[in-house]
Amino acid sequence: MPADCLMYPASPLPPAExxxxxxxxxSALVSDGSGRWAGATGLGPIAGLKPGQVVVGPAFTVRTRPGDNLVVHKAMDIARPGEVLVVAAGGHTDRALLGGLMGQYAATKGIVALVVDGAVRDRSDLDRVSPPVFATGLTHLGPYKNGPGELRGPVSVGGVVIRDGDLLVCDEDGVAVIPRHRAEEITSAAEAKFDSEAAERRAIAEGTWDRSWIDAALAVREVS
Structure with missing residues (x-):
């Protein structure tokens, strides 16, 4: 008997600009721009990410049972180019939810990143043929294919709620999440933070970085 797969409507894609x-x-700038709580903790780059690369795209959300990737396969079949596949599997790392073959297939579909709240495998193959992969772990043990699951519904990944169409910013530091209804606000705040840090770097190089705030924030008591 086929397993249930609930599928919600697709969200509009964000402007390319x-x-x-x-x-x-x-991701750090986005996190700062959203109050420093936009991060999906525990997810790190596993494979396929070039040094300094920042991957951005709207989330295609997938909810599955730990260790089962049936609906992940379905998600890859219908994902749109430019989307980030976000797989919520409870953070369990006893079974890999995808490996080299699925990573290669994701690349042919134009998926820009794979974010897996669970384990993956075939790291060398993923490095070679897959979009960048972010996951909570690695294991050689393969998945089940029994279902059930949900596509494009709200999920919880790394302690953050992610809704289909939310923007993900993924890099060497991890995964930051921008709710789609706050995209312009948070992007503008992150750009302002970028400019502020650029000014601080110039001050460091010139030896003029203002450090007075540290003593203002501390009551230092010398101990003899």
Whole structure:
């Protein structure tokens, strides 16, 4: 008997101009611009990410049972170019939800990143043929294919709620999440933070970086 797969409507894709602006930033800047709580913790780059690369795209959300990738296969079949596949599997790392073959297939579909709240495998193959992969772990043990699951519904990944169409900014530091209804606000805040840090770098190089705030924030008591 076929397993249930609930599928919600697809969200509108973001403007290419907005994606381009975010690609010039970083997950840390986005996190700062959203109050420093936009990060999906525990997810790190596993494979396929070039040094300094920032990957940006709207989330295609997938909810599956731990260790089962049936609906992940379906998601790859219908994902649109430019989307980030976000797989919520409870953070379990006892079974890999995808490996080299699925990574290669994702690349042919134009998926720009794979974010897996669970384990993956075939790291060398993923490095070679897959879009960048972010996951909570690695294991050689393969998945089940029994279902059930949900596509494009709200998920929880790394302690953050992600809704289909939310923007993800993924780089060497991890994965930051921008709710789609706050995309312009948070992007502008991250750009302002980028400019502020650029000014601080210039001050460091010139020996004029203002450090007075540290003593203002501390009551230092010398101990003899």
């Amino acid at each position: 907005l994606v381009g602006r975010l690609e010039r930033l970083a």
